[in-house]
Amino acid sequence: MKQAAMFLLLLLLWVVLVWPFAVTGGRVHLAAMELVPGVIVALLVVLIMRHSIPEGFKVWINPVRLFWFVVYAGVFVFYVIKANFDVAYRIIHPAMPIHPGIVKVKTTLKTRAGIAMLSNAIALTPGTLTVHAEENGDLYVHWINVKATDVDGATGYIVRRFEWLIKRIME
Amino acid sequence: MNSVTGMIFIAVGLAFNVLGCIGMIRLPDIYNRLQASTKCVTMGTCMVMIGVMISSGFLHSAQLSARCIICMVFILITAPTAAHALAHGAYSFGVKLWEKSVVNRYEEDFPKKSTDQDHA
Numbered sequence: 001m002k003q004a005a006m007f008l009l010l011l012l013l014w015v016v017l018v019w020p021f022a023v024t025g026g027r028v029h030l031a032a033m034e035l036v037p038g039v040i041v042a043l044l045v046v047l048i049m050r051h052s053i054p055e056g057f058k059v060w061i062n063p064v065r066l067f068w069f070v071v072y073a074g075v076f077v078f079y080v081i082k083a084n085f086d087v088a089y090r091i092i093h094p095a096m097p098i099h100p101g102i103v104k105v106k107t108t109l110k111t112r113a114g115i116a117m118l119s120n121a122i123a124l125t126p127g128t129l130t131v132h133a134e135e136n137g138d139l140y141v142h143w144i145n146v147k148a149t150d151v152d153g154a155t156g157y158i159v160r161r162f163e164w165l166i167k168r169i170m171e
Numbered sequence: 172m173n174s175v176t177g178m179i180f181i182a183v184g185l186a187f188n189v190l191g192c193i194g195m196i197r198l199p200d201i202y203n204r205l206q207a208s209t210k211c212v213t214m215g216t217c218m219v220m221i222g223v224m225i226s227s228g229f230l231h232s233a234q235l236s237a238r239c240i241i242c243m244v245f246i247l248i249t250a251p252t253a254a255h256a257l258a259h260g261a262y263s264f265g266v267k268l269w270e271k272s273v274v275n276r277y278e279e280d281f282p283k284k285s286t287d288q289d290h291a
Binding site: 019080091124127146 | 262274
């Protein structure tokens with residue numbers, strides 16, 4: 001079941017990349033020969049990766065989670081833009097106002113996928129970069145402008161923005 | 172009109188890419204440099220992709236737009252993952268933080284003698 005889902009996903013990616021459609025006179029033609037290598041490659045990838053497909057992919061087939069994912073995408077884009085102006089300001093300022101350090105934060109997320117998603121979000125948000133993640137939810141985050149050195153304060157600044165959204169998406 | 176808007180997006184994206192490169196040179200240690208390169212280059216490249224999509228027309232060339240969107244999704248997933256891997260690898264290898272760094276909780280919890288442990 002999950003192998004079939006992964007196969008279809010890979011084939012869809014192939015179709016989007018190769019785009020075997022040709023429009024002539026208002027009719028759309030499908031160049032079937034261009035799908036053959038895609039089918040072969042997708043089958044090979046599924047065969048090689050069949051033991052490392054994550055279990056929890058079925059949680060995605062759920063409109064509530066997809067709604068929260070759309071909300072998350074909006075919040076994420078906002079923080080990415082904010083992060084860029086923040087870092088750009090620190091780079092071009094002559095005095096370079098940085099106070100870097102590695103702080104420890106705690107998350108209440110339980111699944112590996114959720115912690116990975118949070119780490120990715122932290123890496124693209126203002127001034128933070130995950131250096132190390134523990135299985136139990138402890139994250140060590142490099143912060144370009146440390147505002148709080150204790151665990152609770154840093155968690156409030158770094159983790160709270162995304163944790164509630166990711167919890168609704170992944171858990 | 173579309174081509175002008177697209178050019179503006181591409182120019183702003185390139186400006187952010189240049190800022191990321193300046194940050195790589197100006198900032199003091201590998202962790203700060205990774206921050207600059209990850210953030211500025213991710214958004215700069217995404218803006219270049221959006222500019223290409225706008226200047227070529229979204230539906231006029233659906234193939235190009237689809238490829239641009241796939242590129243953006245891959246960059247948004249892989250850039251932070253690669254930055255995390257580089258930072259973790261550098262720390263495991265023993266690269267020190269900048270001497271004016273404020274705090275290092277990681278070293279307090281995992282003292283230097285434990286760097287040979289695998290924290291992957």
